[in-house]
Amino acid sequence: xxxxxxxxxxxxxxxxxxxxxxxxxxxxxxxxxxxxxxxxxxxxxxxxxxxxxxxxxxxxxxxxxxxxxxxxxxxxxxxxxxxxxxxxxxxxxxxxxxxxxxxxxxxxxxxxxxxxxxxxxxxxxxxxxxxxxxxxxxxxxxxxxxxxxxxxxxxxxxxxxxxxxxxxxxxxxxxxxxxxxxxxxxxxxxxxxxxxxxxxxxxxxxxxxxxxxxxxxxxxxxxxxxxxxxxxxxxxxxxxxxxxxxxxxxxxxxxxxxxxxxxxxxxxxxxxxxxxxxxxxxxxxxxxxxxxxxxxxxxxxxxxxxx
Amino acid sequence: xxxxxxxxxxxxxxxxxxxxxxxxxxxxxxxxxxxxxxxxxxxxxxxxxxxxxxxxxxxxxxxxxxxxxxxxxxxxxxxxxxxxxxxxxxxxxxxxxxxxxxxxxxxxxxxxxxxxxxxxxxxxxxxxxxxxxxxxxxxxxxxxxxxxxxxxxxxxxxxxxxxxxxxxxxxxxxxxxxxxxxxxxxxxxxxxxxxxxxxxxxxxxxxxxxxxxxxxxxxxxxxxxxxxxxxxxxxxxxxxxxxxxxxxxxxxxxxxxxxxxxxxxxxxxxxxxxxxxxxxxxxxxxxxxxxxxxxxxxxxxxxxxx
Amino acid sequence: xxxxxxxxxxxxxxxxxxxxxxxxxxxxxxxxxxxxxxxxxxxxxxxxxxxxxxxxxxxxxxxxxxxxxxxxxxxxxxxxxxxxxxxxxxxxxxxxxxxxxxxxxxxxxxxxxxxxxxxxxxxxxxxxxxxxxxxxxxxxxxxxxxxxxxxxxxxxxxxxxxxxxxxxxxxxxxxxxxxxxxxxxxxxxxxxxxxxxxxxxxxxxxxxxxxxxxxxxxxxxxxxxxxxxxxxxxxxxxxxxxxxxxxxxxxxxxxxxxxxxxxxxxxxxxxxxxxxxxxxxxxxxxxxxxxxxxxxxxxxxxxxxxxxxxxxxxxxxxxxxxxxxxxxxxxxxxx
Numbered sequence: 001x002x003x004x005x006x007x008x009x010x011x012x013x014x015x016x017x018x019x020x021x022x023x024x025x026x027x028x029x030x031x032x033x034x035x036x037x038x039x040x041x042x043x044x045x046x047x048x049x050x051x052x053x054x055x056x057x058x059x060x061x062x063x064x065x066x067x068x069x070x071x072x073x074x075x076x077x078x079x080x081x082x083x084x085x086x087x088x089x090x091x092x093x094x095x096x097x098x099x100x101x102x103x104x105x106x107x108x109x110x111x112x113x114x115x116x117x118x119x120x121x122x123x124x125x126x127x128x129x130x131x132x133x134x135x136x137x138x139x140x141x142x143x144x145x146x147x148x149x150x151x152x153x154x155x156x157x158x159x160x161x162x163x164x165x166x167x168x169x170x171x172x173x174x175x176x177x178x179x180x181x182x183x184x185x186x187x188x189x190x191x192x193x194x195x196x197x198x199x200x201x202x203x204x205x206x207x208x209x210x211x212x213x214x215x216x217x218x219x220x221x222x223x224x225x226x227x228x229x230x231x232x233x234x235x236x237x238x239x240x241x242x243x244x245x246x247x248x249x250x251x252x253x254x255x256x257x258x259x260x261x262x263x264x265x266x267x268x269x270x271x272x273x274x275x276x277x278x279x280x281x282x283x284x285x286x287x288x289x290x291x292x293x294x295x296x297x298x299x300x301x302x303x304x305x306x307x
Numbered sequence: 308x309x310x311x312x313x314x315x316x317x318x319x320x321x322x323x324x325x326x327x328x329x330x331x332x333x334x335x336x337x338x339x340x341x342x343x344x345x346x347x348x349x350x351x352x353x354x355x356x357x358x359x360x361x362x363x364x365x366x367x368x369x370x371x372x373x374x375x376x377x378x379x380x381x382x383x384x385x386x387x388x389x390x391x392x393x394x395x396x397x398x399x400x401x402x403x404x405x406x407x408x409x410x411x412x413x414x415x416x417x418x419x420x421x422x423x424x425x426x427x428x429x430x431x432x433x434x435x436x437x438x439x440x441x442x443x444x445x446x447x448x449x450x451x452x453x454x455x456x457x458x459x460x461x462x463x464x465x466x467x468x469x470x471x472x473x474x475x476x477x478x479x480x481x482x483x484x485x486x487x488x489x490x491x492x493x494x495x496x497x498x499x500x501x502x503x504x505x506x507x508x509x510x511x512x513x514x515x516x517x518x519x520x521x522x523x524x525x526x527x528x529x530x531x532x533x534x535x536x537x538x539x540x541x542x543x544x545x546x547x548x549x550x551x552x553x554x555x556x557x558x559x560x561x562x563x564x565x566x567x568x569x570x571x572x573x574x575x576x577x578x579x580x581x582x583x584x585x586x587x588x589x590x591x592x593x594x595x596x597x598x599x600x601x602x603x604x605x606x607x608x609x610x611x612x613x
Numbered sequence: 614x615x616x617x618x619x620x621x622x623x624x625x626x627x628x629x630x631x632x633x634x635x636x637x638x639x640x641x642x643x644x645x646x647x648x649x650x651x652x653x654x655x656x657x658x659x660x661x662x663x664x665x666x667x668x669x670x671x672x673x674x675x676x677x678x679x680x681x682x683x684x685x686x687x688x689x690x691x692x693x694x695x696x697x698x699x700x701x702x703x704x705x706x707x708x709x710x711x712x713x714x715x716x717x718x719x720x721x722x723x724x725x726x727x728x729x730x731x732x733x734x735x736x737x738x739x740x741x742x743x744x745x746x747x748x749x750x751x752x753x754x755x756x757x758x759x760x761x762x763x764x765x766x767x768x769x770x771x772x773x774x775x776x777x778x779x780x781x782x783x784x785x786x787x788x789x790x791x792x793x794x795x796x797x798x799x800x801x802x803x804x805x806x807x808x809x810x811x812x813x814x815x816x817x818x819x820x821x822x823x824x825x826x827x828x829x830x831x832x833x834x835x836x837x838x839x840x841x842x843x844x845x846x847x848x849x850x851x852x853x854x855x856x857x858x859x860x861x862x863x864x865x866x867x868x869x870x871x872x873x874x875x876x877x878x879x880x881x882x883x884x885x886x887x888x889x890x891x892x893x894x895x896x897x898x899x900x901x902x903x904x905x906x907x908x909x910x911x912x913x914x915x916x917x918x919x920x921x922x923x924x925x926x927x928x929x930x931x932x933x934x935x936x937x938x939x940x941x942x943x944x945x946x947x948x
């Protein structure tokens with residue numbers, strides 16, 4: 001940067017104006033900035049496109065195959081991969097490719113929906129606690145602590161075995177487990193933001209509460225929530241598949257990646273393709289989601305990635 | 308310190324009581340009963356059975372009876388097996404305990420050194436390679452890794468049996484299945500904790516005193532750097548337990564995990580309660596232990612509490 | 614004249630960051646004589662701490678890199694080229710250091726005793742028992758009451774001032790030839806600052822160590838230092854005896870610094886502040902860095918090369934500058 005040799009009064013003010021412009025630009029381009037950082041992270045970008053491909057595969061793919069995921073065809077059971085059945089057929093003679101697609105629909109669908117459920121509960125709970133503060137906040141968070149201390153997988157298994165299994169119960173159970181962390185994170189974020197200087201600055205500048213919440217609080221909390229939600233999806237998928245593996249999740253004939261892996265595990269001595277293919281799809285998806293989540297975190301909060 | 312342990316012990320007992328109560332009523336709230344699986348059972352036989360086990364009494368009376376016998380250490384009879392719950396637990400729990408112990412040992416023996424090395428040599432190949440592998444490990448849950456290990460080492464290489472729990476050979480794959488997954492998590496946590504400490508000012512002070520490199524790591528860094536790992540041991544144990552449900556099913560190990568899943572399916576009330584109590588006790592006690600170790604390691608908490 | 618205990622020549626340290634090369638220290642030279650107190654003065658970010666960290670081998674590499682220069686101890690060992698092993702034998706034994714923030718400079722997980730006696734165990738191979746005895750002694754010398762008990766405490770049980778006393782005891786326990794004090798009073802309460810400075814002087818005189826005192830506060834060095842080095846934008850701009858730098862200052866930056874010391878006598882007058890900010894060191898500065906700050910950018914004598922140092926007396930050197938030089942009388946009149 002070079003300054004003019006002699007500074008006239010009007011040009012003297014230039015630098016300060018420039019600084020202000022800079023700051024405003026930075027404020028509005030938080031997301032653009034994040035996107036730029038994210039797209040420079042090659043692993044996260046590859047993960048993102050792989051996930052897009054995976055979603056297309058699972059949701060558009062079944063429309064393109066001529067097989068049904070549910071109608072058994074016992075004459076055709078346990079055929080290895082071939083031109084007719086790329087991934088082979090399962091123990092009831094159903095096309096494994098179609099079932100992997102359908103299973104992916106269930107696993108991804110449950111992952112996203114249950115994450116949304118936990119997101120809504122967690123954000124509302126956490127934000128309420130942080131907003132009310134004081135004793136109520138204390139009591140609300142103590143309750144979360146108590147729930148945390150409970151051995152949750154055991155209760156989840158109990159619930160899923162004892163009651164009639166349905167997708168709805170699955171959502172409820174998984175959502176009930178996953179909202180806890182979300183609530184904690186949102187509360188922590190809101191409280192730390194409440195104390196931060198730029199909020200105080202906004203207050204002192206006479207911005208209305210509504211505007212503060214809409215312009216400052218929500219965008220800042222949103223980043224953290226987005227990151228954590230991306231990381232919750234794989235956690236939820238893991239739990240769903242874990243339950244389906246034990247026979248407690250999605251019920252047949254509906255497949256899920258977990259139950260497909262279970263079938264493969266039961267037949268691994270003779271029909272390893274039944275195990276390897278769904279395991280590959282499942283792990284790849286988890287992989288991409290985790291990398292994308294990490295990448296998002298680095299992009300939205302560059303400080304946390306400094307290590 | 309003593310007061311703190313006592314306080315936490317009472318808290319643990321309270322949590323245990325809550326768990327027993329919730330489970331007790333949850334199990335009874337659910338539709339069906341221990342004998343509903345056998346449809347052919349005539350109703351008068353069933354009534355006699357219900358009467359015999361006191362299941363015809365109001366729930367709170369049953370609860371009272373159960374708690375009073377529980378306090379005497381009697382977990383009651385099993386409704387679906389000839390042995391009583393104490394006997395079943397005595398037989399299956401040691402198996403799961405051994406599996407869990409091996410798994411945790413593997414997790415710590417791999418995870419800790421890898422995490423420390425990655426932190427010390429951060430942003431070099433010694434960091435990137437193991438940490439990428441750890442990421443893979445985290446994305447391979449027990450129910451994926453287990454069958455894959457069984458397929459690779461059991462079926463293709465034929466080094467180990469695919470199922471069973473007889474010789475020391477049979478411990479390898481199940482313990483690895485659970486251990487590797489948690490080794491990955493522990494490596495990541497260790498790395499994070501160590502990095503956090505290594506960038507602190509007091510490490511610079513130690514260097515300015517001429518403290519050699521290895522002493523800085525072992526004496527000045529490890530203690531604070533491993534605190535996050537210690538607090539992770541509670542969740543890790545819970546994870547190992549749920550891993551054991553899967554692994555015991557895959558490798559057909561006669562452990563508590565398999566017993567728990569099947570007893571819940573069969574609505575064997577007392578057996579479900581018995582296993583839940585064992586698990587809950589294990590987890591809450593582990594949490595207590597973790598808290599105590601944490602306090603011992605971190606002088607700042609130690610003095611705030613006393 | 615006796616051999617200086619430390620001779621620093623042409624020290625240049627740069628940080629190669631993603632946002633460019635930060636020229637933290639450029640061509641810094643000075644001598645440190647036995648038993649003297651040398652003050653290094655300048656605003657934050659002018660390179661005074663980096664200078665000392667470079668000598669101690671405490672610059673994180675990468676991103677830092679020592680590009681040139683030497684720092685010779687006793688006319689024998691070049692600290693900048695010594696191996697880690699050699700440095701470990703020197704650090705804490707020949708040269709000790711105390712830091713700015715006593716709250717974070719002590720390890721919260723270890724007892725004071727463990728940390729305090731570590732230099733003795735490392736460098737003098739003392740047994741633990743003997744070392745503890747010396748440790749208690751050292752704590753008493755820095756004025757910590759009930760040292761026998763307190764030595765077994767943890768850092769968080771001490772106040773900030775007490776911790777800095779512990780740091781001093783720890784640094785002086787091996788009777789080093791050189792003590793480097795990096796802004797030792799900045800993080801402390803004003804009431805404690807004077808005590809800590811007095812303590813440093815007292816320990817220095819008892820041990821006969823030389824001290825390098827890094828500070829941004831000219832007031833701190835005034836009473837304590839024999840010689841003063843004024844740094845600006847990574848370079849030395851003026852050096853001389855305390856008397857020369859205070860009474861015969863020639864560089865405009867030194868004078869500006871003096872003017873910004875608050876004094877008790879001038880009630881009601883606005884305090885002088887140096888306008889502008891120190892320059893961004895991630896870009897090369899072609900000429901007189903301080904002139905740039907004053908808004909004098911071109912047309913001066915030193916547009917392309919850094920101005921040279923000029924010798925005024927046996928001990929007094931000053932860097933030439935494009936800025937007009939307010940005379941001292943003028944400054945005094947204003948105050």
